[in-house]
Amino acid sequence: MIRRLFIANRGEIALRVIRTARAMGITTVLGVSSADAASLPALMADETVLLGPGPSSQSYLAIPAVVAAMVAAKCDAVHPGYGFLSENAAFAKAVSDAGIRFVGPDITTLEGMGDKLAARALALEAGLPVLPGGAAATREAVHARAAETGYPLLLKAVAGGGGKGMRRVDRAEDLDTALDMAQAEAQAAFGNSAVYVERFVAKGRHVEVQLLGDGTHSIHLGTRDCSIQRRFQKLVEEAPAPAMPEEARAGIENAAVRLAQHIGYRGAGTAEFLVDATDFSFYFLELNARIQVEHPVTEAITGVDLVEQQLLIAAGKPLALTQTMVRPVGHAIEVRINAEDPDADFRPAPGRIARAAWPAGPGIRVDTHIAAGGEVPPFYDSLLGKLIVHGASREEAVIRLQAALARIRIEGVPTTAGLHARIASDPRFAAGGVDTGFLTGLAS
Template identity: 50%
Template sequence: MTPPFRRILIANRGEIAIRVARACRELGIESVAVYSDVDRDAPHVRAMDHAERIGPTPAAESYLSVDAILDAARRSEAEAIHPGYGFLSESAAFARAVESKGLVFVGPPAETMEGLGNKLAARRTAVAAGVAVTPGLLVPAADARPSEIEDIGYPLLVKAAGGGGGRGVRRVDGPAELDTALDTARAEAVAAFGDGTVYVEKLVAPARHIEVQLLGDRAGGLAVLGERDCSIQRRHQKLVEEAPAPNLSAATRAGLADDARRVAEAVRFHNAATVEFLVDESENRWFLEMNTRLQVEHGVTELVSGVDIVAWQILVAAGEHLPPEVMEARPTGHAIQVRIYAEDPWNGFGPSAGTVGAWQMAAGPGIRVDAGVEPGYELPTAYDPLLAKLMVHAADRGAAVARLRRALDETVVSGMSTTLGFHRWLVDQPAFVDGRYDTGLVSDAWGDGPPLTEHDRSLASAAVAVARRDLADSRPHEDAAAGLALDGERPWSRLARTEAVDHE
């Protein structure tokens, strides 16, 4: 097959830049990395065929700089730009600027982003399409009368209109908190997305956060690739995703797919997007937003559907039509993803800085790891702290949970606190094992995490030492783990109780 493009610039960093570069390589396309000064030697730069500097460390002067990225595309002679997720991925102005230079933007059209990518615009589009939205504003908070906000009722959420990933979101429990929440959310939104527009909606709880993956071509073909449950969250940012959503009635599953299709068909849509919903205990559903970009959690849908979403983003951008095997794809088995962040779950999931020491990822049947770091990598504090995504796929959900538990037992990271401890705790919680949980699980059941004992710390230290020796000697980690088993429990699982024990 003739490559759809000769060279694509990937306007992102970390694991997603590497993921897109791999898709390019399989399609016979050369990849171009971009990097800020702090990322000069980052893994994503070495993973590509070419690399271009785009500015100093601050994202506003590099990864969020339209001019810098377009200049890099010119210098590298790229024919298309893939934005990944975050940064400029949902910027209609960026998409238009790319096309104005005669380049192809690998994503939905700018007008689609204006109609759906902006969360306020998406709410208006959904209402026009006859899809229920969460109670709240359809205009920016700055343009609303105080009485309009009060009428929504507390508790409520202040949310950024121009981005996602949990940034620019603040809970408000009463009128006294509102002004501070608005100011804080605006400032965070400007820093993350370059757009300080915020709006207000009712907090629906308890509820599940379920999203539907779409993939469309330029000829009007629209594939609905099933739903994902993304309810395991902290600070409104996802930690765990799984597909299909567990314990959901067939009628609700079909209704979510139909609502997602109606929203997408309300505008001129093609490429990849995700429609997000809240589903309450009675399975009432409300449209939340539409992310007109690739999602962090796209991999779990790829595993159950067999569709390479990233490759099809590129092919659709080049004018390819979706074939029957994509249009008619149905989920097979069950997949779960956990995000490994450099955060301390025992300290409110606060950020953790450091240099990666031991780095041992799980392997074996049904396991996929998308990572953006390596041993010896000093984690920049200027960007998102995602280290890697660990995914498992099995014949059913029970087998997938068991596989995830095994994969987490094999995974070792040292040099900084990570969310691995939380994930190992999670896979033994009855609510998660049974697939009956909602967005309140982390705050209600985890809190600040279980207390650490000296026994936990000693086992963690021993596990880290074995990981280092194993890496140095290139010995299989399964043998090393078996040799350290104490009290009938593998140290890899107990290591989860305290990644912070070994900060090099």
């Protein structure tokens, strides 16, 4: 079993990993930047190690410094959380070369799934449907591929995720400008400017499947819907995906497991699909080879601790769960509370937290790393915390969400809490099954 776990991340996911590791009797060592040295995760970890200054390129993304820190701390495993180095094959190899276990898939899987075009090819091998489009290595090739795919279309970064390096293009005359912007953003975010072309589905829903695998056996833990997004980044997630015919749901779940089995997946992962809301046809998008920000909604309906499963699999344990043992109960919804100004195009708003009061009670969970007096650094993602509600039905979960949002009090920085209150009270959201264009028609 793992004895000393290095956590190569920050914020609420670092605290989330600490909580489960402690329950399993595992000592935690947290790598921190100077900006996070006094953070709540740093106070809660058994030990902390300074990685470098605030900018992530000099701390959380500095592979030599991170690996040296875990070696010096005599750790036998590292949990990368999500973002940062969580899907970086070079980091996983450096960890392995240092004799330390990487809590996640093997290097081959990380390489295959980290490149969206390679992942697309593997999905086709496994018999999964994909959207029209494909590789385009030069500007001329992009134009040719776009003409073949048709408009509207998406330009998407080959590397990375989180909505970076993505641009919708509605007309051929806008293609060159969009391509320049997508490539520049992809280069800045991932060090790789390569993009590819994919057809845009106007009435699309973003539906994903939580997977667990031990390299031999794979199972799913149901669906999640993440269709409410801004700039291709998720704001609201729920499980199971609402307003879906059972045949379509089963088809997506089976396709996800088929892909996991095909590549011998090991660890927790998420297969993401685009669902056409008009006929429920679905298309594979990508496989995120890590824990997801939205994993708590799956934990709420299944009772499965996904971080615990990650640590057990990393320790070489065979998957103890079978598909028939997974029996989801009720409905769960998560909203991301970010330090952003929704009225200023979601501009990040770092600063000092003057007050932080979160709701509590039956069916309410809050994953956060902030407290009054704490600082929101300018260097990282703006996520302050996640509010998760669980009810016996979706209707009950929505009512619980509305009441919980009304009790959030965060002062000192603008947040998205008010936006979420408007979303939760919108009749279209109450009905379920909204598509990715939902925010466009949301009343202010």
